[in-house]
Amino acid sequence: MRRIFTFIAFGLMQWALAQEPVHISLDDVLARVQESNASIQVSDQEAKMAKYDYRFSNSVFLPQISVSHTGMATTNPLMAFGSKLNQGILTQADFNPDLLNDPDQVENFATVVSVEQPLINMDGFYQRKAAKTTMEAKELQAMRTRDYLDFEAQKAYGQLQLAYRAVEVMQKAYDAATANLNMAQNSYDQGLLQKADLLEVKVRVTEVSDQLKTAKSNVKNASDYVAFLMNEQGNVVFQPTQELLPETIGEATEASLENRADVKAMDLVSEAYKANMRADNMTFLPRLNAFASYEMYDDQIFQADSKGYIVGASLSWDVFKGSQRFAKAGKSKTNYEKAQKEYEQYVAKSTIELKRTKRLVEDAENRLQTSKLAMEQSEESLRIRTNRFKEGLEKTTDLLMAEATYAEKQLAYYQTIFEYNQAQSLLTFLTKE
Template identity: 40%
Template structure:
């Protein structure tokens, strides 16, 4: 039963492993993918769309406001009763009798009214609309910058996938080398030439490599899932594999590392200043005259759904906000403070961006040096292993020394591959900062 159970577990494991579909993908395919489905880009687009929707509210500055109402009243108030009857066009000489004027009978009134208010000149609303348009433009620019960042993340994730596969390949080669050495050691042990402990050391090394390979398998799946996440695609039962191996991209030859002031995030920051200035102008414009037109059409009767009497009213209104309890003045000071704050933030962000760019340049240079040093160390450890192997075959070295040399060679190769990844990632990040 134990053997059957073990067989079932093994069969299930291999079935699940082979059920995964390996999807080959190239760097060019990654770069050509549409980013519209990326969740971060979608959120940025939603913010831009919200700002554009809020901008629709500024149409009230030139579109009319139309309201309609139907009202019923019943009153014996002398003034209201006489006015209601007058609106209904039912006044007679008897209504001027002092007794009827002073003590009228209750009167019902059904009134229909359509009112139109038409803005003509409202400068504060004009400046608010311009500020709203700039806000929408700023968020559109930020959306484009978000796409650039996601593109960088895709490049980085693809290189992580390359590194994971390269590390697995390196470890599998190390395992083959170790297994080949183990065969020799096993023969020596059978012939009584070495002790059991040396065989056990080799078994420990193989177990260590198997553990590292299992970890790289998880890293491959993690990198693949992250790429699918960035593309907002389903990763179920699928695993990505790069068509190009991890390679060293070469030295950095460019010398101009000055900050691009037209970079989209800096452009968005600077453009937001215009919105602050316009809001200050809008607050000041509240003291300018406002010109608006108005009109109404009214129908009255003492019976429901009857419209025997009607009339209209049209006019223009020129108004000034002479004093509003210093409310507009407070708004001006508020927007001036926000403008000063925004200017300081832009200055800080620009300097931080230049520092980040300088740091990225040094990171590329350091990573380039690291690639050179780790490659040299790998080549030296490989040569040292070759010498140890030859001496071991001649019986001049211990198996522990051979194992140590092989372990060091494998470790240095992994460090070299990691250095290439860091170098390529540093270059991709520098390119992102320079856009």
């Protein structure tokens, strides 16, 4: 029984330790996201796959070399005569018609080294160009993914900061509501306050208590998302080391959208479709390939008493393939035109998004000043009404309304700080080359 209690106590202790907030800075979050985020790892793997596709296209220039060793036994007249001829062991007696028509079993072992060298394959050249362009596009997309995850990590960290600010505000509101309830209870006990007013104060305490619980749950939700971005396992509650304060990033550079990684990637994708279109058009042209082989024959395994070679070139031309190439060329042209339209649409959409974000920064900056002023005014109003309530000069409903307004204005102010910081981060992300 003692061992069971010890085990339970140890488990509770571990659970309590697991709930202890882990302090973390924004720099730590950014570094761990870049190192461990699953989306970044996936984009890096896609870039590697495109790189191997490009290497695969080296076959347009590089030769194909193969080595084979074949052994056989045959009584087939043609094969038997040819095997002896390759082995260089033919004699006058082998031309006897009886032996030619009904030969004895002949063993033949052949070692062949063959080489095929592409010389002119115009469609292959453009396919290689398309593979290279696709590889470059994937690398830019991987780079943009890292930039986006940087922005997303900053946003998640800001949400964590905002969640802790909300807990702080609601905790103060709960303490104030509890203090007001004590004052109301004393006034009620002295006959200076009606029961209905006392119940209103109790209702306010219950409401604030529920809001405080929700705020604490939001801390866990924000921590879960930060952990997800960092690919962190386990039930961890993070606590930011920096407070939520307005951050001035500075004037964003007037960068050209064409130099942004994702826009350049879209442009390269369009170029890849263009190269594929040209490759399909080049299939109408002939191909020129060189070939060579060095052959060794013997009637014993792994022997080479007889040797010879073949060297040549092959010019092939598929004149007509049942209109397959016409359809394929037409489809690749359509894909290229579609990619061009998508690129133009993406640039137009990105331009609108950039303009909208610039206005978001300006609007958030304006709201920052007004929300701060509103918070300060509501705080002063609550202070005055609280003092008047202590003296019995203020209605309970007015005090509760002032208290609720102050909490609301605090949350609105911190929400505005979050939106201001995120608007600036988004502007930096959208203008990053």
